[in-house]
Amino acid sequence: MKGIVKFYSLAKGTGLIIGEDRKEYTVKLVGIVGTGLRRLFEKQVVTFTPVGSKATEVQPTGETA
Numbered sequence: 001m002k003g004i005v006k007f008y009s010l011a012k013g014t015g016l017i018i019g020e021d022r023k024e025y026t027v028k029l030v031g032i033v034g035t036g037l038r039r040l041f042e043k044q045v046v047t048f049t050p051v052g053s054k055a056t057e058v059q060p061t062g063e064t065a
Contacts, residue, residue: 002047003055004065008040015040017048017055025055033059 001019005027008015013029025048032038040046045063048055 001050005040005042005044007042010039025050027055027058031056031058033057
């Protein structure tokens, strides 16, 4: 599913993504795919797998909304 990052706090390692279905999904640092410094930016477009109200396997697409 695609979504847009509503906010992400690098200090807390958590944030919110608004999915295509307009629901909010919580994202945590461990749910972001990649190595090294993994971070998300406000209004960044991402793909993710929804599991309940959580976003897993989050991958930035390189686009902004």
